[in-house]
Amino acid sequence: MFAATAVVAALLVTPLQPPAAPSAERPQLGTTQTDRTVDVTRGMRLTLDNQAGEIVVRTWDRDAVRVQARHSSRLQIDVRAGDRSVQIRRRGNGRGSVDYELSVPAWMPVRLSGTYLFATLDGVQGEVSAETVQGDIAVRSSSGQTVARSVEGRVTVDGAKGRIEARSVDGDVLLTGCAGDIVAESTDGNIRVTQCPATSLDVSTIDGDIIFDGAVARDGNVYLRVPEDTSATFAIRTYEGRFTSSYAAPLSGDYKRGRRVTFTLGAGGAAVEIEAFDGRIQILKPGEALPADVKR
């Protein structure tokens, strides 16, 4: 059983490995059967609920939303631009999934939801919200508030800035090149945070592994590999585990069970806080080997 929470600020370390490949279950977009473009103005948002299928959102430099959709011929896709939002709805008796490709202005807030939904958003600068149950979510290069949640699928956020919330229950959460205030959570999935100079980073899982900027947590153990020129203050606490460091920096006090101790590398500019309930916390130097049983 593993439960750990880490809060990290402005820490950059070498990545361990690239994110996993996209899920094989992901549907493919095909022939477009609906293709509509509506003009929009700043202040409007886009909302789309797609129970089954894929949504790919890209940005362009027009103040307009283009909706391309592939679906059953018994379905119609309505696209309406109101005063405050663009609504996209399916009509008709046809069943089955709908795959969308949307082109939106970068400033536009986008809210997507569905049950068997696979969503990809690229370059949206407005608020992003994407929720699914049995699908994956991938967000790239967003810069407003980003919320991405799945129950069973993988959540990937790449190159995003701002306030980022990435959660899955059973799937992995992967963050790469993100900056800002980051919350990453999974219950049974792994969390991987790579090259993220976050102002704050809160990572937690119960039964998965945590890998962030070279750090690995597994079965209650947290391994944090940091460069020798790191400037950070570390706050460490374990209840049933122990703490070791390859750096000679002195601790703020005697290390005792459940007690929080701190140590500083360099000028201590960043704040790194790690808590593990029943595992070891180990600070490693670059090049030092992780234990052989740690999943890479």
Next chain:
Amino acid sequence: MRRTTAPSPTSDQGRDRLDPRTYEVLERNLRTIDRAIDEARRALEADPGNVYLNNHLAGARQRKLALLRRATALVYTEG
């Protein structure tokens, strides 16, 4: 006034409304959280004044509550 009772995500009614795979995932993850809660509770019994353990237990309970809320929302969405 008529009151509607929410179907629990872990009840038979909740099971009937959810995709079987989703139900299994939710149930398994709730069990995982319950194990974490039990571990924290046992540790707290041995060390009742420990602030860290109290926070740890509270965090695990919050996580369970959040998952139950999500599951309940799914029961309504898919039902």
